[in-house]
Amino acid sequence: MATLRAVKKRIRTVRSTRRITKAMEMVAAAKLRRAQQRVEQAKPYAHKLDEMLSHLAAGAVGEISHPYFEERPVKKTTLVVVTSDRGLAGSFNANVIRKADQWLAQHQGDVEIVTIGKRGNDYYKRRRWPILQFFGDWGGVINYDKARQITSLLTGRFVDGNTDRIVLIYTRFLSMVRYQIVTEQYLPVAKPQVTEEVASEYIFEPSPEQIYAALMPGYATTKMVTALTESFASEHGSRMIAMGAATKNAGEMINSLTLDYNKARQAQITKELLEVVSGAEALKG
């Protein structure tokens, strides 16, 4: 059995670790609340934008003409991997990276990677994958300017023919405790499906082509912003759960160490008593 002092020291260490994990859990919970709000607020806009696009496709006669829809034989693919900047978020980053690795294993050919978040960037840099650009230092919060930069980099490369397909791997936020890693084609954009009966005699002002030209950049940005806000919310959720579990484990550890400590203390007292008693017995002798 460990000495009393050593056990006491362990207890102190675990206690201070628990304080840290508890604080991290609470910080993550606060950040999650805000991030979740952002996800909820962004939804109506994204939804209406999809709707408008589908009405536009249904109402406009003839082919949809915008460069974002152009399907080409795929010679080069850009893979965008969204991870977090910071660790200690449970299996959050490991899951995203596993999914990305699976994708890379299944798709041979020319691939370049755009990393969002330091964790993923470190991973692919170590493995010497060609990284086109890295976007980090988010602090777990969406930054619209940066999201626009990413969008214009990606759309620019696609329109200029430097890449033929852009695939996005990010984490979709389902609830406080559930998220799902999704692989989504970012560009070319799938032609909008006409899902409902729409009046076909739409008036367009100006022409449908010009409306597409005005609409599509915003559409691409919205898709990117959605992917990022959802990933950040998932990150905070994952961290909150991981830190909650760590706090609970620390508590259990403290309990069992305290038990050890008390046992050791009791054993020592018993031993001392025994020594006193047997000493007295010997003197009586």
Next chain:
Amino acid sequence: MFRLAIVTPEQIEYEGEVKSLTAPGSDGYLGILSHHAPLITALKPGKIEFRDAADTLHVLAVSDGFLEVSNNRATILADAVENCDDIDIERARSAYERNKARLISAERGETDIDLPSVRAAIDRAANRIRIYKDTHN
């Protein structure tokens, strides 16, 4: 009466029944009443006015966006809208001056300036100033 929804990436700005709506379409201002024909148009910076069910007139400044009308519903998707009472006139004026100065230095030959975005910023600031003046006198 018809249903109007004004939505920005940050929030739903307005949702409810309205009697009439005017919005700055890319080819000029449009007036929308009940049972308007289906329409999709781009919006440019300008003034949105609508009358709600209680006959109150709402005035908003809008930056770029889109308007769709179908089945007696109007949807405005805008980058940003501001209620006329929430316009920060000082901010609008300083944005206007700042971008005007950049435009002038661009004309003097400075090349490191994104002209279209500066012009768009001037349009947006001028629009906010104009609406502020219209509604505060």
